[in-house]
Amino acid sequence: MSATVLVVEDEPQIQELVAVNLEHSGHEVLRASSAEEAEAAIRAALPDVLVLDWMLPGESGLSLARRLRADARTRDLPILMLTARAMEQDKISGLEAGADDYLTKPFSPKELAARIKAVLRRRAPQLSDDAVEMEGLRLDPATRRVTAGERRLALSPSEFRLLHFLLTHPGRIYTRAQLLDQVWGDHVFIEERTVDVHIRRLRKALEPSGHHRLIDTVRGSGYGLRAD
């Protein structure tokens, strides 16, 4: 499972240690040394997971986590907090602020990698290599095959990622901006119309087997996959 991880840590040695270890685990790592730098990076492109130090110069990691949770665009961004504080009350504050998990310094790089994997499996199933299936429509990320019953479908990489995201998040409507963030990783430079074009192509590819009916369009709102 490979993800884009934004590491927010002001101590250069720890930032380096964390970044190098995550890169060794196959992740793409972005770095920030303050809440402000982290916000700028997130504005540019939504990462898959945030590794966030509690004690930062200026705004604390805890405060940033709280603000990210209050914003619709970053509400679901998985956050793993790093801290030197080990007191029970601090852990509770971190989790209340919206962190998904918590790691106390010093920690082993192995443990960090394992925790990130667990957070991603729970919160970002579209990054997993597990095959997903719905009503005979099957997508296997490991082999990059999509089949409708016995028939193999030819999808472009964008349509493949779009279908993967929808199959792993059924029963919920996503706006075009959210889909750009989640599937294209860019909500600034790509036009929202792009989403409509790819949904149309995906529908067309799914039409012969009737699976195009799984895709829900909510006019003026966005797209999703039917939950049943």
Ligand code: CA
């Ligand atoms: Ca720090």
